[in-house]
Amino acid sequence: MKFLICLFILCFSVLPTNAVTLKGGIAYTVEQARTEAFDGIEYSLPAKIIKKNKTDPNYDINKMLIENDVDEVADRFITRFSDGSYGIIYKDNACYEYYYDKNGKLERVGKRISLIYPTKSFKYDKHGKLKEVNLYKNKTHFYIFNEKKELLYHWINDKCYDKNGNIVIYRY
Numbered sequence: 001m002k003f004l005i006c007l008f009i010l011c012f013s014v015l016p017t018n019a020v021t022l023k024g025g026i027a028y029t030v031e032q033a034r035t036e037a038f039d040g041i042e043y044s045l046p047a048k049i050i051k052k053n054k055t056d057p058n059y060d061i062n063k064m065l066i067e068n069d070v071d072e073v074a075d076r077f078i079t080r081f082s083d084g085s086y087g088i089i090y091k092d093n094a095c096y097e098y099y100y101d102k103n104g105k106l107e108r109v110g111k112r113i114s115l116i117y118p119t120k121s122f123k124y125d126k127h128g129k130l131k132e133v134n135l136y137k138n139k140t141h142f143y144i145f146n147e148k149k150e151l152l153y154h155w156i157n158d159k160c161y162d163k164n165g166n167i168v169i170y171r172y
Contacts (some may be wrong), residue, residue, distance in 0.1 A: 028135070030151055033143040034088065037135035038121055043147075045109055045128040049096065053125065059104035062088065080172045110134070122158070 028036070056062055062078060065071075066086055071078050079087040084102030087110075097110035108131065112121040117139065123132035132152065136142040144153040144160075152167060154162045160169045 013140035019076055028137065028143070030143065033135045034149055034151070037133045037143065037145055038149055041130070041133060042111065042114075042122050042128045045111060045122075045124040045130075049109060050106070050124070050126060050128050053098050053109065054106050056088065056098070056100045056106075058088075059100075062086065063104070071172075082170050082172075099123075108132075147149055 046169045048066060058076075065078055066071065066080050071080070074089055077089045077091070081087075085107065086100055086102075088098045088100070090096070094115055095112045097112065098106065099108040101107050101111065106126045107127075108123045109124045111122045113119050114127075117136055119136050121134045121136070122130055123134065123144075125131045130147050132147070133144075133145045134142050140155070142155050143151065144155070146152050151163050153162060157160075158171050159167050160171075162168050
């Protein structure tokens, strides 16, 4: 009997091992996205973050970069929107996103929970009050809810749709 057990162990220990990595996606209904987005919500943002960024500290440089279609430099990423507004993410603190109007005045601050998808972010107005919760399925597909848990928008690739499927804004 010991011989059979040893033979069994020996046979299975020398067999080649193979592993298959399964790749899949996450699919959400709007209701599932809403539930996930509002789990662990943070309703306010520290005032010091708002105060420090009331105006874009790099407005002149960022405006020039935007006009020249530059979306990344050594220390930050820039996202341009069709209404002239833009967003800045600094690489040394990528969990915070700053959104400015076309004149460099702060409109929103986003706080991303993680940089690994799926993730979510909370968007606060210039007074630090929660205004939006975003649930990111991936970099190009996410849902935006208001603080009352109502679906506002759904981004797919570079286009933002309202709840009726109309394009509201797009990014370059």
